[in-house]
Amino acid sequence: MDVTDEKIGNIRIVKINNGTVIDHIRAGHALEVLQILGITGKEGSIVTLAMNISSSRIGRKDIVKLEDRFLENPEVARIALVAPEATINIIRDAKVVEKTRVQLPNTLTDIIDCPNPRCITNKEREPIHPKYQVVSRRPIKLKCLYCWTMVDEAEIVQQFTERQ
Ligand SMILES: [Zn+2]
Incomplete structure (x- = not known):
């Protein structure tokens, strides 16, 4: 083709x-x-x-x-x-x-931010990068490996579109 x-x-x-x-x-x-x-x-x-x-x-x-x-x-x-x-x-x-x-890895580092303001990845002085585990692919569900906050597709899309 x-x-x-x-x-x-x-x-x-x-x-x-x-x-x-x-x-x-x-x-x-x-x-x-x-x-x-x-x-x-x-x-x-x-x-x-x-x-x-x-x-x-x-x-x-x-x-x-x-x-x-x-x-x-x-x-x-x-x-x-x-x-x-x-x-x-x-x-x-x-x-x-x-x-x-495209392939979704099992863990995602620095791809999205944790929506939990108390998460250690959101503390400015902490050099810890947000890290997520993919717990479901359809529908997409991710879990923060530091605070266990779950993130769904709506939250992901919101973050990606707000970045502009
Ligand atoms: Zn977190």
Whole structure:
């Protein structure tokens, strides 16, 4: 499949030569992915967004294409929290050179903050990084390994979108 010049239904999606295609995002969650990546559209590079496209694998999906942007591991972990089915395609010279599915690790360090103000990870003088264990994947539930506060998807999305 030539993902650089994809035609889905009547939509032709702009091709990118170098960058990242994030495919199979749960329908309606593409904007959260952009927020996680801090992409506002003012960076000057091409960003293509398609939402609610038919997918044989997950029903309906969103796609994000980012010219000249590659993802760091913490960004992929955050994307896995809001789009657990997502696939990451790395494009170089208009060809897919790498295709991986996002993977949520069993523990997450420095990915989200603990919502418990009394948690030791929120004490300014303590050099302790927030660390979470993934206790459920569907729906997403995380447990702070220091105070056992549970965090659900709504809290995660709120943190990711407030960061902007
Ligand atoms: Zn905590």
